[in-house]
Amino acid sequence: MADGGANSKVKRKDRILDAAEALFAKHGFDGVSMRKVAEEAGVDLALSSYHFGNKRGLFDAVLMRRAEVLNETRLAALERCKAEAGEGGPTVEAIINAFLEPMLAHGYQEDEGWRHYFELVAQVNSSFEWGGQLMTKYFDPLVRKFIDALKVALPNADPADLYWCYHFLSGALTLTFAHTGRIDQLSDGIAKSEDMVGAYERMVPFVAAGFRRLCDK
Amino acid sequence: MADGGANSKVKRKDRILDAAEALFAKHGFDGVSMRKVAEEAGVDLALSSYHFGNKRGLFDAVLMRRAEVLNETRLAALERCKAEAGEGGPTVEAIINAFLEPMLAHGYQEDEGWRHYFELVAQVNSSFEWGGQLMTKYFDPLVRKFIDALKVALPNADPADLYWCYHFLSGALTLTFAHTGRIDQLSDGIAKSEDMVGAYERMVPFVAAGFRRLCDK
DNA sequence: AATTAATTTCAACAAATGTTGAAAGTCAAT
DNA sequence: ATTGACTTTCAACATTTGTTGAAATTAATT
Numbered sequence: 131m132a133d134g135g136a137n138s139k140v141k142r143k144d145r146i147l148d149a150a151e152a153l154f155a156k157h158g159f160d161g162v163s164m165r166k167v168a169e170e171a172g173v174d175l176a177l178s179s180y181h182f183g184n185k186r187g188l189f190d191a192v193l194m195r196r197a198e199v200l201n202e203t204r205l206a207a208l209e210r211c212k213a214e215a216g217e218g219g220p221t222v223e224a225i226i227n228a229f230l231e232p233m234l235a236h237g238y239q240e241d242e243g244w245r246h247y248f249e250l251v252a253q254v255n256s257s258f259e260w261g262g263q264l265m266t267k268y269f270d271p272l273v274r275k276f277i278d279a280l281k282v283a284l285p286n287a288d289p290a291d292l293y294w295c296y297h298f299l300s301g302a303l304t305l306t307f308a309h310t311g312r313i314d315q316l317s318d319g320i321a322k323s324e325d326m327v328g329a330y331e332r333m334v335p336f337v338a339a340g341f342r343r344l345c346d347k
Numbered sequence: 348m349a350d351g352g353a354n355s356k357v358k359r360k361d362r363i364l365d366a367a368e369a370l371f372a373k374h375g376f377d378g379v380s381m382r383k384v385a386e387e388a389g390v391d392l393a394l395s396s397y398h399f400g401n402k403r404g405l406f407d408a409v410l411m412r413r414a415e416v417l418n419e420t421r422l423a424a425l426e427r428c429k430a431e432a433g434e435g436g437p438t439v440e441a442i443i444n445a446f447l448e449p450m451l452a453h454g455y456q457e458d459e460g461w462r463h464y465f466e467l468v469a470q471v472n473s474s475f476e477w478g479g480q481l482m483t484k485y486f487d488p489l490v491r492k493f494i495d496a497l498k499v500a501l502p503n504a505d506p507a508d509l510y511w512c513y514h515f516l517s518g519a520l521t522l523t524f525a526h527t528g529r530i531d532q533l534s535d536g537i538a539k540s541e542d543m544v545g546a547y548e549r550m551v552p553f554v555a556a557g558f559r560r561l562c563d564k
Numbered sequence: 565a566a567t568t569a570a571t572t573t574c575a576a577c578a579a580a581t582g583t584t585g586a587a588a589g590t591c592a593a594t
Numbered sequence: 595a596t597t598g599a600c601t602t603t604c605a606a607c608a609t610t611t612g613t614t615g616a617a618a619t620t621a622a623t624t
Contacts (some may be wrong), residue, residue: 140620141503142571156475156476157377157476158375158377158378158380158474158476160374160375160377160378160379161375161376161476163610163611163612164611164613165610165611165612165614172575173572173611174572174573174574175573175574175612176572176573176574176613177571177572177573179612179613179614180571180572181571183611184612185612185613188489192377197491199486208480214569249505250474253470253471253473253475255473255519255522255527255529256469256472256473256522256525256527257375257470257525257527258372258373258466258470258525258526258527259373259374259375259378261525261527261528261529262528262529262531262532264526265527265529266529266532266533270529270532270533273533274533281563289534289537289538290534290537290538290545291535292548293530293534293537293538294530294538294545294549294550294553295529295549295553296533296547297522297523297529297538298519298523298549298550298553298554299519300520300529301518301519301520301523302515302516302518302519302520303518304473304512304515304518304519304522305472305473305514305515305518305522306475306515306518308473309475309476310472310474310475310478310482311478311479312472312475312477312478312479312482312487312517313510313511313514313515314479314493315483315487316483316487316490316510316513316514317507317510318505319507320507320510321506321507321510321514322513326505328511329376329511329514330472330514331510332467332508332511332515332517332561335492335557335560335561336511336512336515336557336558336560336561337515337557338465339556339557339560340552340553340554340556340557341553341561342551342556343552343555343556344549344552344553344556349575359601359602380580380582380583381582382580382581382582390602390603391602391603391604392582392603392604393583393584393602393603393604394601394602395586395601395604396582397601398601401582401583402582402583424578456592464577
């Protein structure tokens with residue numbers, strides 16, 4: 131039997147998460163109904179509540195699923211770049227690269243699940259209602275490790291400067307992966323929001339230069 | 348009679364816009380009901396539909412109201428910095444400053460209306476559903492003028508690099524004004540999201556350094 | 565095969581939603 | 595005072611919303 135249909139071997143619970151991920155990414159928490167999720171996933175309405183308790187539980191489960199994977203991959207990238215560096219520790223560029231590169235590694239081009247996920251994170255990050263709480267919960271423990279590494283690479287930095295620089299990085303990063311298509315329109319097609327490799331290759335030096343200007347004293 | 352109550356002289360139409368602005372900023376388009384707007388504004392439910400046609404019309408009116416003011420102020424700042432510069436034109440730093448400084452000028456500290464507005468724009472900018480369309484419509488004509496000025500300041504820049512740099516600026520800017528409180532939690536209070544002056548003073552050199560690294564050849 | 569547990573469906577609930585037509589009120593100009 | 599345009603209220607509409615018990619089905623265990 132061919133896969134992919136409504137009778138696919140993929141567990142219903144995962145199909146619900148996939149559908150919710152795609153829909154929340156496009157329309158936000160309040161723009162999606164439980165019925166729409168059920169319809170998209172090809173399951174009964176009540177099943178999402180059974181598996182995740184309620185709508186908010188479903189939303190949290192979507193956010194958590196890939197956060198754990200991303201955090202592990204980023205941590206591994208940070209450890210690797212530390213190991214490859216000499217005793218002075220890695221450069222600013224190498225640390226930022228370790229933070230960004232894993233976002234492309236997860237088969238970003240092929241796997242639309244990850245694309246939906248990053249669109250969702252972008253929206254959560256800059257939303258007043260969710261931004262402070264959820265991003266802190268899911269990502270900040272790891273972010274602190276990257277900032278510690280940056281403190282070593284920029285030993286004379288004022289901590290407040292360092293946190294603001296990371297904040298700017300976070301904003302540039304999430305908007306880029308939000309994939310809104312705005313840069314396409316603004317540039318008349320010269321820059322393409324689908325070109326994540328091009329964005330990544332530019333973001334590393336852009337952000338590193340900013341860190342150095344403010345924190346390299 | 349004292350002002351400020353439900354019988355204030357302020358026109359009901361403006362009270363609706365103010366209430367909608369605050370609510371949309373906090374909860375997004377789909378997270379706000381017409382009834383909540385009416386209640387917050389102290390007017391009848393049907394009045395918003397009468398003045399703005401429907402919910403979407405109200406949302407557009409909120410976005411448009413201050414966009415026009417901001418665009419004018421930014422244009423004036425750009426012209427002024429061009430006039431003050433020599434014949435070589437303004438520096439990258441001066442151009443970016445002209446783009447950012449007007450956001451603080453509108454009595455940002457006192458007037459919470461502007462704070463709500465920027466929170467709303469932040470959310471719109473990184474939302475898939477609205478980001479591409481609305482930002483282009485309201486802001487891009489002016490943004491193109493700033494990019495033209497940057498092309499003069501960075502004459503050897505590859506246009507694609509320039510557009511990506513602006514995109515990074517846009518992301519850093521909107522997240523900072525989204526005011527989510529995340530930087531407070533991440534930094535344990537060392538950096539404060541209320542400190543918009545501090546953010547502004549750091550963002551100008553941060554972004555300018557990025558532009559120079561990628562576009563100054 | 566029998567029993568228990570986990571999953572999925574069905575049907576319905578009360579509450580909340582955007583919108584609208586008609587009535588009532590307000591205000592300025594004649 | 596009367597007209598006429600504009601503003602505001604009232605009441606109701608048809609949908610849509612999240613959630614939940616109870617029944618039915620499937621899977622796992624004995």
